[in-house]
Amino acid sequence: MVDFNNETTVGTPAIDIVRVLILQRRADLFEAWEDYKKKSYAGIEKNTPIIRARLFTLFMEIQAAQKRRLKDEDYLELIRKVKSDNIEELETVTFEINEFLDSIKLITVDTKKTYDSTRVEVEDKMKKL
């Protein structure tokens, strides 16, 4: 977790710290999911409280943004799913949060621009020539 007394952190804008925190919480959530799925596939006892707790804390990081972006009914539905103990709903909400993080370009990995390379003007425009 972030050390707020660290010299580097003191000089870092809050938005960047929050972004790192979100990524950390997301990684923790994935770890919990991995653990759950391993047990699930092996047919042994499953541990949903960890997933629920981690999903909730991740949601807390982005809750204000979600409230701003979503319609009231969608927002309330999302909160209901986050608090749910139904594993399928927890899965769905994890996907939704993932998609939201992708939409704000926090976890976007396919950043390479694609273009029609058979059109020389399109290529040169992409290369700023």
Added chain:
Amino acid sequence: MEQPTYKNGLAFDTKLSENIIDIEDRIIKKKAGLLIIDGGVGEGKTTLAVEVADFINSLKGLPPISLEAKDHPQIGLGAKEFMHNLRYCYGEKFPVVIYDEAGDFNKRGALTRLNAMINRVFETFRGFKILVVICLPSFESLDNDLLTKNIPRLLLHLSNREETYGNYSGYSLYRMFYIKDKMKKLVVKSFAYDLVNPNFVGHFKDLSPERGKQLDRLSTKGKIEVLKEQEIKAENLVSYSDIAQKVNRSIGYCRRVILDNRIKHKRLFNRVKYFDHDVIDRVCDIIDGVNEE
């Protein structure tokens, strides 16, 4: 007989026509547009240039370009004719003009002049809304300076021409930089084209037999004139201006001396009289004689 075409009704693939339309759009926005066609002897550089020019003319509702030996305003054989035609096309609002190296081949300093000319053309006629098509034996001849100014927009490299059709590879400006760079390190410069992937490849058909013959006549005319010029140089003949330069007198003065002394010229080419090299000595003697008197 009509121009042989593909299913799209053109003498070349649709991909090339799309790229030409893109360059035309750029030209309408008053940006420089230079299309380079390069390839070895007999690959069909001028043929493709004519087909491209016909296509651009057709986009503007104009007829195919004239290939008459005495009237070909949209083809310049050599730098001098090209500059004249460019001015003419600008006045007549023709959308495309071709520069064919045929009239300049083997001339000493032709490449330096070519680069200077292209630079001058695009500095003077900036925003003249004419696409310039240049036919060259090798793209290597062009200065890097032109590339950095983003003047060339498309390079069509021709190779492996067949009996009834030719093949081209199209490269963007971005890829031209890479070809140039590869050429620096290679002994056989043409290998550079194989080291850079083209943006597109395609074929083009020959001109109709009638237009093909016209083009042959036109192209040969340019080359024959240069050959005659070369022949004159080989024979060591001199013109009035050469004599004037040697004897350090004006051209008018030399002309008068030669006329007064009834010295006959040996050749007449392009309305210029050429004399034996000995005439310089004779003119010198005459000038010395005048001075002594």
